Amino acid sequence: DGGITQSPKYLFRKEGQNVTLSCEQNLNHDAMYWYRQDPGQGLRLIYYSQIVNDFQKGDIAEGYSVSREKKESFPLTVTSAQKNPTAFYLCASSPTRARGQPQHFGDGTRLSIL
Amino acid sequence: GQQLNQSPQSMFIQEGEDVSMNCTSSSIFNTWLWYKQDPGEGPVLLIALYKAGELTSNGRLTAQFGITRKDSFLNISASIPSDVGIYFCAGRVRTDKLIFGTGTRLQVFP
Numbered sequence: 001d002g003g004i005t006q007s008p009k010y011l012f013r014k015e016g017q018n019v020t021l022s023c024e025q026n027l028n029h030d031a032m033y034w035y036r037q038d039p040g041q042g043l044r045l046i047y048y049s050q051i052v053n054d055f056q057k058g059d060i061a062e063g064y065s066v067s068r069e070k071k072e073s074f075p076l077t078v079t080s081a082q083k084n085p086t087a088f089y090l091c092a093s094s095p096t097r098a099r100g101q102p103q104h105f106g107d108g109t110r111l112s113i114l
Numbered sequence: 115g116q117q118l119n120q121s122p123q124s125m126f127i128q129e130g131e132d133v134s135m136n137c138t139s140s141s142i143f144n145t146w147l148w149y150k151q152d153p154g155e156g157p158v159l160l161i162a163l164y165k166a167g168e169l170t171s172n173g174r175l176t177a178q179f180g181i182t183r184k185d186s187f188l189n190i191s192a193s194i195p196s197d198v199g200i201y202f203c204a205g206r207v208r209t210d211k212l213i214f215g216t217g218t219r220l221q222v223f224p
Contacts (some may be wrong), residue, residue: 004156040217042118042202043202043214044214045211045212058211090156090157092156102145102147102159102162103147103159105156105157105158106156107156108154108155110154
């Protein structure tokens, strides 16, 4: 069954700790994205990647880092520099970033501070 | 940055009623997308619109790409309990970045 898998579903972070959220897709999509969702707000773009070994900052990249070593995988690290990390994190992918290609989402990871 | 105004923010309706929601922007978009999100899950694509004036249906859902290219509408006919959730619009500009609305929370009462 093709899709986007995010893990874990729930994650807790201690002060000063880095944590990594996993995103894997078997849709053979070129482009992948990370969004942050806060209550009552729309999705805000953190990072995106068009192809392997390439990624670009989105609107709120500070305190986050990513890698794209494989087409299927786009992990997001929430670093200790992110002072307000509690949020719902969504990974998405699309065939390309070309016009008209809608993004499809995983089921999210909820990150909380301990 | 660019913003999408989505309204209403929330709706409480009775089962069987029709629902309308819309998004407006100060910018021209070349694509409009409508998503539905259930609690604790990721958004699911409902309808994609690519041309000004386009009207597209998906079952009881109908969405339109406004002729000014600055707005879009989503209608749900004869609502049922499983329509409950948050509906998001998203617009794509020339840079191919998606801008999301703040969502419309729909509650359906039997």
